[in-house]
Amino acid sequence: MVKKLNEEKLTLGICYYPEHWPEDMWEDDYRRMKELGITYVRMGEFAWSIFEPEEGKFSFDLFDRAVAKAGEFGLKVIMGTPTATPPTWLTKKYPDSLNVTQDGIPYQHGARRHYNYNSENYRRLSSIIVKKMAEHYHDHPDVVGWQIDNELNCETDVFYSEADHDAFREWAKKKYHTLENLNAAWGAVFWNQTYTSWDQVYLTRKTVPNSPNPHHALDEKRFFSDSAISYAKLQADILREYAPKQWVTTNGMFGHLDNHKLTDDLLDFYAYDSYPNFGRIIEDHSVKPLRDRKWSWNLSVVRSISPNFAIFEQQSGPGGWVTRIEQPSPKPGQLRLWTYQSIAHGADMIMYFRWRTATKGTEIYWHGINDYHNQPNRRVKEVEAVSQELHKLGQIAGSSYQAEIAYVTNYDNEWDAEFDKWVGPYEAKSKDAWFKALQYNHVPVDAFHLNAETSLEDLKSYKVLVYPHAAIITKEQAELFNSYVKQGGKMIFGCRSGYKDETGQPYMKAFPGYLADLVGVNVEEFTREAPFEETPGVKFKNLQEVEANDFNEVLQLKEDVEVLGTFTNAHFEGKPALVKRNYGQGSSYYFGGVFNLDLASLLIDEFELNDYQDLFDLPEQVELSIRHKEGTDYVFLLNYSEVPQEVTFKKEFTDLITGRPVTNKHTLKPFDVIVLA
Known part of the structure; x- marks a missing residue:
């Protein structure tokens, strides 16, 4: 069952912290929120000591008044469980709740997310407050x-407390049943790492050299994910039992967490x-950097979890902690652009972070739409303009x-590649190349x-699948890919x-393992690019030559391979680098290298994908996204450039924001957006 947000119209919200502000400010805040067209207010996620100032003593007075006052203005409240920031009394009395570094040094109270998921005391106390x-x-x-907790696995996504070591041991027992199975899965015979008793099994610890067993490290990441999900389940089960009429979600997307399974x-x-x-993102110095447009990839990943989703924190100002300068202030139009970027990729609810910049604590520079002084500013006016526009676009929801x-x-390949420098960096480069190529070609x-x-059936939703450097591919997955290609x-692959x-x-198979039949090659030899040598190239169809950076595989061909x-420019000059094999009704491609923007762009032309050139002529700086509902395409054109961009329309559209017809040439202002039907 696909889990997705079900909003009847596009809605806006705000993150608000009533505990940070004098109560006599609340009414004016809520009134102005309502005037801006805000529907949702998120609160409570960092307020455990407000709800439970002492162990076993609970107080809801402050938030009861805050929620009631929000209700007076017709605002809907999303309540956060406050477990991301345990109270001082808790960590003092129950130090086993604290996370521990791989070196064995406990985290201390004073920031956030310093707890571990497997402490029995922390799980018990979390259950009580929830x-x-x-x-x-x-x-x-x-x-x-x-909202369960806040940004699971943010700040840190590794956990080495005694409770985690104990839980990992039980996790391994459940997965492998016997030490013989565990030793085989971890290849423990290498370097004499064989385990002869379960009490010898721990999470990875510092080694000399600091390079722990890679198979052990992969399982460790699976365990970290399962631990976070188990902790979220603890809370979700309580909320389902005691608040069955209210929906449940969580926020963020961080490492070592299977967000698909969680959802x-x-x-x-x-x-x-x-x-x-x-x-x-903004410090990207690669070829044709996407910068803030690159965030569209993150939103695409979110869409793979929930086709229609919520944004619980949308950047609305310059950002950073007192120790970190993270984000410059959005330029005029960028806050609106980023809102539509989220909507274009499937968001139906967008909550801005935050209502007003904090005057206390670590985030006094993580700016909201209002500044400390609470006077009108450009960001508030931009949110007001967006709100008025969304009233005209509400039907796009769903x-x-x-x-x-x-x-x-x-996830298995993502986590394995974190540790494996023979494949991990290549995946990052190829993903960047393909996403750029598709963005700049408006696909x-x-x-x-x-x-x-x-x-x-899942795979058949797409004409083309790109899976460049998946080191881990099982026999069953290879058979699934065979079936996908065979049907068209x-x-x-790379x-x-x-x-x-x-x-x-x-x-113990010739590379690329179970894929060999599908792609029609074996790898004859391979090498990384030497830093002191000139970069090898690839001549595409005997015409255009592009670089073959980082890693090269010489391909040995089977039958029926083009x-x-x-x-x-290498000792393997003239040898096959990129091949195509027709297989059933479809075809597979294998490149013995790491993809770059030039090569990915050339291959896109091979696939006959809809780039909508029959409808538009678009400059590279403009992103194209299309959402569809009940026979209508909603077309989003987003200008990420700080200079105007000219678009040519080859048919007449309706600008859904102004209600006017659009045809021929149209100029998008800097950071401008147009939504068409």
């Missing part, structure tokens, strides 16, 4: 839903926190994003999550594909 809150607010007419098993829909101007191509993701793309339940699909089993151990590209 139950008390659910009992108290379960029938409150103004509380419509719950499928526990939540009503998924919610994301969107910060497109985050420092490491529509589905349209894409004929998907980039395949998989909408989905992220597609591959797991054990994936069926042929096209599938693209170097370092298919040579590992699900433990992360290489098969060579699309050969290596140049």
Whole structure:
């Protein structure tokens, strides 16, 4: 069952912290929220000591008044369970609740997310506060839903407390049953790591050299994910029991967490926190950087979890902690642009973070739509303009994003590649290249999550699948890909594909393992690009030459394989680098290298994907997204440039924001958006 947000219209919300502000400010805040067209207010997620100032003593007075006052203005409240920030009394009395570094050093009180998921005391105390809150607010007419915790696995996504080691030991027993099975899965015979007693089994610990067993490390990440999901389930089960009429979700998307399983098993829909101007995005110095537009990939991944989702934190100002300068202030139009970026990719509820910039604590520079002084500013006016526009676009809610191509993701490969430098960096580069190529060629793309339940019907939703460097591919997955291509699909692979089993151990098979029949090649030899040598090239169809960076595989051909590209400028010059094999009604492609923007762009032309050139002439700086509902396409054109961009329309559209017809040439202002039907 697909878990998705079910909003009747596009809605806006705000993150608000009544405990931070004098109570005599609340009414004016809520009044202005209502005037801005705000529907939802999120609160409570960092307020455990307000709800439970001492162990076993509970107080709901402050939030009762805050919720009631919000209700007076017709605002709907989303209540957060406050477990991301345990109270001082808790961590002092129960130090076993604290997370611990791999070196064995406990985290201390003073920030947030310093707890561990497996402490029996922390789980017990979390259950109590969540139950008390659910009992108290379960029938409150103004509380419509719950956010579990806040940003699971943010700040840290590794956990090494004694409780975690104990829980991992039990997890391993349940998975492997015997030490013989565990030793085989971890290849423990290597370097004499064989376990002879269960009490010898721990999470990875510091080693000399600091390079723990890679198969052990892969299982560790699976365990971290299962621990977070177990902790979320603890809360979700209580909320389902005591507040069955209110929906349940959580927010964020962070490492070592299977968000698809989390949502499928526990939540009503998924919610994301969107910060497109985050420092490491805007500091991208690669070829043709996407910068804030790159956030569209994150939103595509979120869409693979919930086709219609919520944004629980939408960037609305400059951002950073006192110790971190993360984000410059949005330029005029960017806040509106980012809101529509979220909507274009499937968001039907967008909540801005935050109502007013905090005057205390670590986030005094993480700005909201209002500044400290509470005077009118450009950001508030921009939100007001967006709100007025969304009243005209409400019918878009529930529509589905349209894409004929998907980039395949998989947690096992993601987690294995974190540790494996022979494949991990290549995956990041190829994903960046393909997403850029599709964005700049105006071809909408989905992220597609591959797991054990994936069926042929799931894959058949797409004409093309791109899965460049999946080291772990099981026999069953290879058979599924064979069936997909045989019925007419096209599938693209790259170097370092298919040579590992699900433990992360290489098969004793010629590369690319179980994919060999589908792609029609074996790998004859391979090498990384030497930093002191000139970069090899690939001549595509004997015409255009592109670079073959990072890693090169020389391909040995089987029958019925077409060579699309050969290596140049290397000792393996003239050898096959890129091949195509027709297989049933479809075709597979294998590139013995790492994809770059040039090569991905050339291959897109091979696939006959809809780039909507019959409808538009679009400059590279404009993103195209299409959502569909009941026979109507809703077209989003988003200008990420700070200079105007000219668009040519080849048929007449209606601008849904102004209601006017649009035809011929149209100029998008800097950071402008137009929504068409």
